[in-house]
Amino acid sequence: MAKRQDFVVRFAGEGGQGVVTASEALARIAADVGYHALTFSTFPSQILGGPTWTQARISTTPVLSPGDSVDVLVALNEEAYETHKEDLSEDGVVIYDSSFTPNSSGRMFGMPFDDLAKQAGDIRTANMVMMGALANLVGMPVKFLQDFIVNRYLSRGQAIVDANMKAIAFGVERAASTTFQIGELEPPIKPNYKQAMIRGNDAISIGALAAGLDVYVGYPISPATPILIYMERNLIGSGKFAYQSSSEIESIAAIVGAGYAGKKAMTATAGPGFTLMGEGIGLAWMAEIPCVIVNVQRGGPATGLPTKTEQSDLMTALTPAHGDQLIPIIAPGTVEECYYGGALAINWAERYQGPVVLLSEHSLAERVQNIPKPDLSQIVPEVRxxxxxxxxxxxxxxxxxxxxxxxxxxxxxxxxxxxxxxxxxxxxxxxxxxxxxxxxxxxxxxxEENVYERENTDAPIAVMPWGGSKGPAMEAYERLKAQGTNLAWYYSMRINPLPPKLLEELRKKELVLVPELNYLGQFASFLRSHGVNAQAITQYTGLPFRPKDLVNRIKDAASAASRKAVSV
Amino acid sequence: MTSKNPEYDFKWCPGCGDFGVRRALEFALQDFCSYHERPMNSNVIVAGIGCSGNLVHLVEGEQPYGFHGIHGRTLPIAFGAKMGRPDLNVVVVAGDGDFLSIGLEHVAPQAARNLDVCCVIMDNGVYGLTKGQSSPTTDLGVITSSTPYGKLESDLNPLDYYLSIGVSFIASGYSSKPKDLGKLIQAGMEHKGFSIVHVLSPCTTYNDNYEQLKGNAKKGIEPIIFDVPKEHDIHDREAAHKLVNAAKIPIGVIYQAQGRPTLDQRLEDLRGRVKVRSVQEQLEVFVF
Structure with a gap:
């Protein structure tokens, strides 16, 4: 049997049960030994309690989407089990906390995580009990976990190391006592370049700072708050200023004031705050003041879905104010692009003397991913x-x-x-x-910069996602290509203005399919306004696309278009 | 930025109090600059929307920088400009509608921060530019175009409000005495911290109360303004409280807090306590 290229582990339970730390720890361990890792999380808008789940996808090659289904589900309570069992892959395995017994049977086993952790000598090692079991299920050498523990905890004393080692052993033992396997994972191919393990929001912050950001004023709002926190901690040197404002209306006017005074200024917000900023963005456009507004999109309108992902603010971002305007937009599609996009947004604002919107989204903001170490020398700060x-x-x-x-x-x-x-x-x-x-x-x-991705450009039908849908769309595209489907691929994080040569190419296509997370098909509509025959593939669940769904929908849309072409 | 610009088509009505405020601000800026030997272009006037905001286009002589923004947001713009560039002298000019109605939410936070800007508020008790609607300082029961049967809200006492939220320098002025007013504005600029010079600046078209303000002996009208008594201790908050709640309106310096650091001073202090990491150092945290 061929070895696995990747697997997905989902941890589901109550907020406050360490669900987030579990998937991040797994991602870090995996990346540490040379795998590629990416987390995805979604949680309720509350501090403790409420159904929370996070997952990590571990792969031998770089991956850009949360994947199709779940190979191992770690369920910390019954509700979590019931909610997520449908997402299990065919040979998926459930590890549940022994505090409950699922009312069905199958590929599953229970473990008393907390009791085993206590027995190991430290209640905080419950995560490592899970890790030990996981490693056994996917045939990952336990040595990787042990090395990670030594590297991470030896400085804090042998006792902690010993407790973690015991916890891992308990997990391995319990999983080994079952007959379940989900297929052995291929050994990692350790990248030969330096890497960083980083979240989208932090990548944006560092990118903006690398481009010379001076002033940041922001108001707390999910999922943009981490940018405010990052700036408050780091933007403090001489001539720098970071501040938590009293409202988004104050934030935008303050950065316009700072931009006017000669500073590189930025704010970050999400949908509700972005709407409040509309008038101020119009002011920056009208008075020609450089400034950057990061909108980390969530579900809307109104308070909407504060902790879910969506790409439904594109139209608002193009014209956030009343009157004639078309605001420049950069929409990063990966954590790496969050870094380069953050820097580019600052440069664009300086270059054209006006407001620039950096359109990120929840799934990127909260995602922890290993990326090649961002290259500071590639950022050339521009000055107005x-x-x-x-x-x-x-x-x-x-x-x-x-x-x-x-x-x-x-x-x-x-x-x-x-x-x-x-x-x-x-x-x-x-x-x-x-x-x-x-x-x-x-x-x-x-x-206008002719920087964009293009592949198989002779095909009459193209796929062109935007923003965070790039990852799932790219995976779907690769699978369709492997199946022999003839499709072109285009992608650009420069949304407005679009690269002129890209537009030229797109206008020649019979059809451009645009996967995007909104009801209206906003980017497809924008492309049509530029004379491109674009058709949206939409989803509005608050969750990212699954590659397998996109494979089917792209195939269906492409064949419908071909049939139509033949019948004409 | 001069009244001689043929394309600029805005005009204050004859007798408007804002003429006097403009004159006073010109005096204050000139004296401030010559005293401190700083160029006029190191001053920034952030103007609100309304009749008063047009002051920024009407300043005569050597020109300061100006920002004529959006309604109600003078303070946030001034906040960004000042904290980005603490070396600039930032002055806000706004009316009672702009500052105390749509923009009121921004006043208390700046008082708490003690932002080092000077606000010159032109209070005519009415919305002039939109032709005569009631404002927060319009008296209860007054008939205006938007209160045809009488205003249902109590009028705001701005001086008492400023005192209650901790504004660190408060002065009350009158537009018909531009020389005196200029001195009050200059004192506000000199004050290290958040200063407000609240000016009674009548609207001759929609709320002409010159006669009530300065009185008319022939008609037996008592003036409703009076000079702050010489013995008033401007550092005594209790005394200031009594003064602003008197039956008539005091003109002069009402209150000045002592020894309260400004926001940029607080920030400077913070910088001394915190280690600043370069972007390269920040990035290394994420590298594995």
């Missing part, structure tokens, strides 16, 4: 063109970008959110509104 002349400058003169004066130096003007003349004074003249509107839109050209 500043005015260096004498007083009497016409800051808003002409139909294109012009150097921006910095307070404290000659060139005083009024940055104005009302329509204005060249010096920034309010005016209602039609000729001025025409000039300024043209000027504001012309600057988008400065952000």
């Amino acid at each position: 063109a500043t005015y260096q002349g004498t007083n009497g400058y016409q800051r808003y003169d002409g139909y294109e970008l012009s150097p921006m004066p910095v307070p404290g130096k000659p060139g005083a003007y009024v940055a104005n959110g009302s329509e204005h003349d060249a010096m920034g004074d309010t005016t209602h003249l039609p000729s001025r509104h025409i000039q300024m509107t043209t000027r504001r839109f012309s600057k988008l050209k400065l952000l």
Whole structure:
């Protein structure tokens, strides 16, 4: 029997039972020994209690989606077992906490996690009991776990190491006493480059800092809060400022104020906060002030699904304010792109002198993933063109970008959110509104970059996901390719403006299929507005796509299109 | 940024109190700059939306920087500008509608932070630019276009409110005395911390109360403003409390807190206690 390339372990229980730590610990151990790992978590919007689950996907090659089904389910209570048993793969195994007995039988066994941990000498080793059992089920050498324990805990004393070793042994023993196996995992191929184990939100923070962020003002909101926490801890040097504001309305106006004063400024929020920021983003567009707004999308509208994932803020992000505007958008699709996207957003804002939206999403924000160590030397911080002349400058003169004066130096003007003349004074003249509107839109050209992914470009039908749906879509695409389906692949994290050459290519396609997590098919609609024959493949469950579902839906949509083409 | 700009089509009504406030602000900025030997372009005026906000376009002479933003958000914009660039002198100009109605939520947080900006509030007790609706400082029962049968809300006492939330410098001014008002504004700029100079600045079109403010002996009208008594101790919060709750409105410096650090001073202190990690060092935390 061929060895497995990957497996998925899901831990399900109550909030506060250590479910999150379990999957992260597994991911770290696996990555440490050379596997690729990616976690996915979803939890209720409360601190303790409520059904919580997280999972880790461990693979011999880089993976970008949570996968199709669950190979091992660790159920910490009956409700968790009942909820998740449907997601088990055919040969999946359930390990349940002995505090309950499932009312069905099959490939499952119970373990008293806490009792075994106590017997091992430390109640905190319950996770390691699970790990020992898991390692046995997938044929992962126990040595990996033992090495991890020694590396991690030896500095804290031999007693902790011994307790963890015992806990692992208990887990192995119990699993070995059953006859269940889910197939041995291929040995890891350790990457020959340096790696980082990092969450999407932290990657965004580091990317923005690498590009020279000076000022961060934000208000707590799931799932963007970790960015605020990161900045409060790290953005504290001379000339830097990080602050928790009193509202999102204050956040946006504050970063506009800082951007006006010559600083690189950013805020991060989620749907409800982003909606509140609308007017302020419009101000930054109108007055031509560089700033970055990170929107970590969750389910909406209103309070919506605070701790679930969705890609339903695209239309809002394009025009968050009233009036004519089209805000630049970067939507990272992987944790690695969160890093490069964070830096690019800061650079774009400086380059075109206006607001830029970085559109992330819950599944990326909370995901822990091993990625190649981000390369700081690849980030070249851009600085806005500043005015260096004498007083009497016409800051808003002409139909294109012009150097921006910095307070404290000659060139005083009024940055104005009302329509204005060249010096920034309010005016209602039609000729001025025409000039300024043209000027504001012309600057988008400065952000056109022909950077995008393309593959098998001769195929008449293409798949083009955006944002976090990139991972599942790519996996589905690879499987379809292996089956011999002729499809092209396109992807870009630059959503607005889209790379012009990409658009040229897309317009030539018979059909462009767009997997996206919303009801309206927002990106497909945006592509159609650019003359692309795009059709959305939507899902609005609050969860990411499963690759196997996408395989079927892409295949169905592609064959329906081909049939139509033949009958015409 | 000059009244001679032909494209700029906004005008204050004849007799508007805001003319006097503009003059006072010009005096204050000039004196502040010459005293501290700093250039005019190191000052930033953040203006609200309403008649008062247009002040930023009407300043004569050497020009400070200006920001004419959106309704109610002068303080958050000033907050970002000041904390990004503590070297700038940041002045907020706004009206009673902008500052005390839509923007009220931003006042108390800045008082708690003791943000080092000076706010010049032009209170005419009415929404002028939208043609005469009631504002937080319109008296209870007054008939306006939006309260055709009389205002149902009690009027706000702004000075008492500022005192209650801990604003560290509070002054009360009158637009018809631009020289005196200029001195109050300059004192507000000199104050290290959050300062508000609240100015009675009548609207000749929708709420002409000049006569009530300064009185008219011939008609037997007693003035409702009075100068803060010389013996008033501006550091005495209790005395300030009595003063702002008097039957008439005091004009002068009401209150100044002593020894309260500003937000940028607090931040500087924090920097001394915390180790700053470079981006490279931060990244290493995640590397395995």
